[in-house]
Amino acid sequence: MAYELYYWPMIQGRGEFVRLALEEAGADYVDVGRKPKGEGGGPGAIAAFLGDEANPRPSYAPPILKDGGITIAHTANILLYLGGRIGLAPDDEAGRTWAHDLQLTVTDFVLEIHDTHHPISNALYYEDQKEESVKRAALFLEHRVPKHFAYFESVIDRNPDGAHLIGAGLTYPDLSIFQLIAGLRYAFPNAMARIEPDYPNLTALHDAVAARPNIKAYLESDRRIDFNEMGLFRRYPELDG
């Protein structure tokens, strides 16, 4: 049975980290939100799934993956569940735990990225917290991007088996590094042109992922939603210091 992904159809957002894994693996999946409304899709289907009061184990927020009778929320939890099943995680417990550890560092970084354009509240428009966003983004680019990049760069340096985060082959956190680099380049082109050259492992990993046949085909397809200013990575020139 196909995996069912429940996520907002208008953005890459957090769901994109899951889409990339499913696409790389060539897994059979349905992106429910992107199906036509007449076929049970669209944002209404996501909201309905989320609001189902009969669900004994309700999810807090999308992305949510349904695999037959099991429902899993949180990007990192979904990838932990999928990793072994679709060949994108180590087989042993120590390796699985390590992959999940890296993904949880991505999770925290993603929330920090989000808050560059929403430092005060999700309940306010960006325009109503622009001044604070300018402050937060400047310090984010000065401190947090280099700290996270240096960390992931060093994980690749310490991997004796290749230019990936873990072992000799691709694992799902590698796909997330691709997405982080692509998204940050979109949101902060000036800052990234300055910062990224110090982290050649990350650039090389981004390029290696982008060149993989399934990812390349996905990126060129209509299934890849364009970056936009509703998503996680937003291009606001005043934040790109």
Add this chain to the structure above:
Amino acid sequence: MAYELYYWPMIQGRGEFVRLALEEAGADYVDVGRKPKGEGGGPGAIAAFLGDEANPRPSYAPPILKDGGITIAHTANILLYLGGRIGLAPDDEAGRTWAHDLQLTVTDFVLEIHDTHHPISNALYYEDQKEESVKRAALFLEHRVPKHFAYFESVIDRNPDGAHLIGAGLTYPDLSIFQLIAGLRYAFPNAMARIEPDYPNLTALHDAVAARPNIKAYLESDRRIDFNEMGLFRRYPELDG
């Protein structure tokens, strides 16, 4: 062999969610940071462990748990690893995944709580972002606390087996609900006096956890660090709207 917890000794912080699980289970563990410096403890020991350049799988940040040859970082990942081993998680995969799902919602909420006093940057003192903190905290108390509380309240409502999050017995996310309530009461006593009565399941769960013999003994011991203004939950009266 005893579990070794690596976490800052001066705060409850994120490590406290792990300490509570180890204490409830009566697990054999060493809180490395709280040992005397002469016995290899103290904050220097945590920093040294974190900065060990020979570690092929470096952690991004504490808390870190060492169990023999395996090292695990991120609170939720540590609890996932420990849960089954110390009898605080369901046995089946769907149950384990669900417990982890709830814990990851706690993780995101914890970062939101942290950012009420650091909305602009960790690189600045609270005093240098106080104005923005006042704005963020007010909207956090108005929107985010009720949203998370309503979610966890509803999870307990939907559990047919008892006044816990999962099944008939205690699991590690229950301990985290205790800690969230205790911490938010410390940080925002006025707001919590107003908000908490709407969520009786959460208050009852907090009280049930606090009354458990191992937790009660822990809370009364010197091992429980007091809440303070270096930690996650900080009492700044100007934020308690």
